[in-house]
Amino acid sequence: MIAGKIKKVIAALNGEAIEEPVTAATVEEALDDLADAILENHPSPSVDLDGFIRGTINSVKSNVTEVPDFAFSAKNALTTVDIPNATYIGKYTFSSAAASSISGSGSGSNEDGDESGDGGDTLVFNNKNLVTVNMPSVTHIDEGAFMGDENLVITELPTSLTVIEKNAFKNCPKVQLTTLPEGLIYIADGALDAQENLDLNNIPSTLKYIGGGITQEMLDAYFSQFVDTETGLLDFSRIPAFWFEVNISDSITGGNSRFYNFNINQYTEITIPDSVTSIGNNAFSNCQELTSLVIPDSVTSIGAGAFSDCQALTSLVIPDSVTSIGNNAFSGCKELTSLVIPDSVTSIGDNAFSDCQALTSLTIPDSVTSIGAGAFSVCQALTSLTIPDSVTSIGADAFSVCQALTIIDLSAFVSCTVLLDADAETSIFSTNLYRPNDFKVTFSTQDALDSFAADQYWTSIGQYFVVESE
Numbered sequence: 063m064i065a066g067k068i069k070k071v072i073a074a075l076n077g078e079a080i081e082e083p084v085t086a087a088t089v090e091e092a093l094d095d096l097a098d099a100i101l102e103n104h105p106s107p108s109v110d111l112d113g114f115i116r117g118t119i120n121s122v123k124s125n126v127t128e129v130p131d132f133a134f135s136a137k138n139a140l141t142t143v144d145i146p147n148a149t150y151i152g153k154y155t156f157s158s159a160a161a162s163s164i165s166g167s168g169s170g171s172n173e174d175g176d177e178s179g180d181g182g183d184t185l186v187f188n189n190k191n192l193v194t195v196n197m198p199s200v201t202h203i204d205e206g207a208f209m210g211d212e213n214l215v216i217t218e219l220p221t222s223l224t225v226i227e228k229n230a231f232k233n234c235p236k237v238q239l240t241t242l243p244e245g246l247i248y249i250a251d252g253a254l255d256a257q258e259n260l261d262l263n264n265i266p267s268t269l270k271y272i273g274g275g276i277t278q279e280m281l282d283a284y285f286s287q288f289v290d291t292e293t294g295l296l297d298f299s300r301i302p303a304f305w306f307e308v309n310i311s312d313s314i315t316g317g318n319s320r321f322y323n324f325n326i327n328q329y330t331e332i333t334i335p336d337s338v339t340s341i342g343n344n345a346f347s348n349c350q351e352l353t354s355l356v357i358p359d360s361v362t363s364i365g366a367g368a369f370s371d372c373q374a375l376t377s378l379v380i381p382d383s384v385t386s387i388g389n390n391a392f393s394g395c396k397e398l399t400s401l402v403i404p405d406s407v408t409s410i411g412d413n414a415f416s417d418c419q420a421l422t423s424l425t426i427p428d429s430v431t432s433i434g435a436g437a438f439s440v441c442q443a444l445t446s447l448t449i450p451d452s453v454t455s456i457g458a459d460a461f462s463v464c465q466a467l468t469i470i471d472l473s474a475f476v477s478c479t480v481l482l483d484a485d486a487e488t489s490i491f492s493t494n495l496y497r498p499n500d501f502k503v504t505f506s507t508q509d510a511l512d513s514f515a516a517d518q519y520w521t522s523i524g525q526y527f528v529v530e531s532e
Contacts (some may be wrong), residue, residue, distance in 0.1 A: 129155050131204070144196045149222070154206040156192055198222065203230045205250075212236070219243050226253040228273075239275070242266050249273050251311050256280070267304060273311040281314075282323050289324065296324045303337040306345055309365060317367075319347050327351055330374075336360045341368045343388070350374060359383045364391045366411065373397060376420075382406045387414045389434065396420060399443075405429045410437050412457060419443060428452045433460050442466060 129145060131152035143156060192211045198220050205227040208214055216237045219226075223243055228250040231237045239257045242249075244266040251273035260275060262284040285305075290297045310320055319326050320342075331354035332346065339360055344367040346352070352372045357364075359381040369375070371394040378392065382404035389411035392398065398418045403410075405427035412434035415421065421441045426433070428450035435457030438444065444464045449456075461467065 128152070131155065141191050142194045143192065145200075146196060147199055148197055149199055150202045151197065151200055151204060151207045153204045153227075154209065155204070156195070156211060157206050157209040201225070203227060205229055206232070208234055208237075210234070219246070221245065224248070226250060226274075228252055231255065242269070242275075244268060247271075249275055251313050265304060265308075269304075269308055271309045271311070273313065276314060278314055278316070278323070281310075281320055285321060285324060294325070295328065296321055298332065299335055301335075303335060303339070306334060306338045307340045307342050309343045312344070315344060317344060317347070319344055319349065321346070322348065330354065332356070334358055334361070341365050343367055344370070347371055357381055357384075362386075364388055366390055367393070370394050376400070378402070380404055380407070385409075387411055389413055390416070393417055403427055403430075408432075410434055412436055413439065416440055422446075424448070426450060426453070431455070433457060435459055436462065439463055446470070 125147050126145065127147050128150040129148050129152055131154060133152065133155050140156075145151075190210065190212045192208070192214050194215065195208070199222055200220050201222050202225045203223070206229045207227075209229050209232045211234050214231075214234050214236055216231075216234075217239065219239065219242065221243045223246055225248045226246075229252045230250070231254050232252050234255060237255065238259055239254075240259050240261055241264055242260070245268050246266050247268055248271050249269070250271075253273060254275035256277050257275045258280070260280070262276070262280065285296060285301070288296050288298075288300045305320065315322065326346075326348065327350045329349050330351050332349065332352060333356040334341070336358035337360065338358065340363045341357070341361060343365040345365065347367050347370045349369070349372045351374050352369075353374050353376060355369070355372075355375060355378060357380060360383065361381060362383055363386045364380070364384060366388040367390040368388065369392050370390050372392070373394065373396050375392075375395045376397050377400040378395075378398060379402045380387070383406060384404065385406055386409045387403075387407060390413045391411060393413045393416045395415075396417065396419045398415075399420045399422060401415070401418075401421055401424065403424075403426060406429060407427060408429055409432045410426075410430060413436040414434060416436050416439045418438070419440065419442045421438075422443050423446045424438065424441075424444060425448045429452060430450065431452055432455045433449075433453060436459045437457065438447075439459050439462040441461075441464050443466055444461075445466050445468055447461065447464075447467060447470050449470070
């Protein structure tokens with residue numbers, strides 16, 4: 063029969079009305095009662111359940127394939143864990159953080175101010191005894207799994223590992239790695255403390271995002287081997303393709319180019335090696351003297367902020383190998399007057415070309431299906447624009463503050479009668495919207511024009527329609 067204290071705790075967790083509040087002492091007594099009840103019926107369990115519940119167990123061995131969230135958090139005497147078949151380790155599973163209060167809503171934080179997850183539990187660091195973990199099959203280590211385990215010793219990560227989530231090994235000073243396993247794809251922000259002994263010459267080629275484990279100082283020390291002794295500038299042709307392609311957290315680079323500390327503002331031309339297949343986030347941001355840029359036709363994607371604030375760049379040819387242009391990729395390129403987007407591109411990210419104030423004309427190829435929010439906002443010199451009928455979505459403010467825009471080819475909006483209805487508030491012809499006096503909508507053929515001009519409102523909006531040859 064379940065003891066009264068256990069019923070009381072369960073009732074509190076279920077949000078039921080109880081006569082007296084549940085305290086930490088009540089919970090501890092209830093757990094003791096539960097342990098005694100289980101041990102009375104099962105006097106020889108395979109696991110020291112009584113010791114585990116009371117926090118005195120010092121080792122865990124299990125054949126489970128998944129270890130759930132908080133399963134062993136803050137077990138004071140736990141020193142050794144052997145989970146040879148586990149492929150997934152949940153949030154705060156072996157963390158020194160423990161739930162110290164019971165709450166029905168809200169979210170808590172630990173001593174470092176990090177959110178602890180659902181349920182309003184406050185995380186407190188009170189166990190630092192875990193030393194050894196055997197997890198040879200693990201592929202995914204979730205958020206905070208070992209956070210605060212300051213005596214945990216790890217010198218090699220499992221070769222099966224692909225993902226390390228946020229804060230997984232935060233404040234684990236004895237986790238010191240010299241290499242990372244090939245096959246690792248993602249290291250979230252704060253997942254690893256700085257790994258001062260990590261060999262950056264042998265980073266796994268599979269890695270797509272680095273949010274922890276390295277510092278800008280470590281990057282600077284690594285890139286220094288590629289400095290040209292005559293010019294004092296980096297010789298980009300010698301740098302492995304990986305370091306152009308990988309995405310690196312702003313928490314490491316400060317949102318600047320990863321090459322920022324090598325006089326990045328002195329580069330007037332950059333040729334990216336043809337071994338590079340993608341350009342990572344902020345790779346060349348703030349190259350303020352850059353006037354010439356050669357992107358090889360090996361590149362298929364341009365990452366977020368890759369060339370943002372390259373304020374001297376005047377012309378740009380994107381090769382026809384590129385299929386996607388990331389958020390803010392060329393934002394703030396204020397002197398860019400000429401832009402060729404190839405018909406291989408299918409998506410243009412948010413603010414991709416925002417604040418390109420000198421850009422005067424733009425043709426979006428008919429391969430593009432989506433244009434992100436603010437993609438061409440504040441292109442104040444833009445006078446003409448073609449949007450093809452391949453486009454299925456246009457984000458908010460995509461062309462906002464394009465104050466000089468007078469000619470638009472709207473082939474993307476064939477039969478969008480509400481959009482073109484002069485009497486509708488949402489219409490591009492609505493008097494509620496800003497429109498220059500000489501605003502015109504051009505069509506390549508008379509047939510294309512006629513498809514817009516529905517009889518019921520032709521007389522209202524026909525004045526804005528012209529065929530391209532006119």
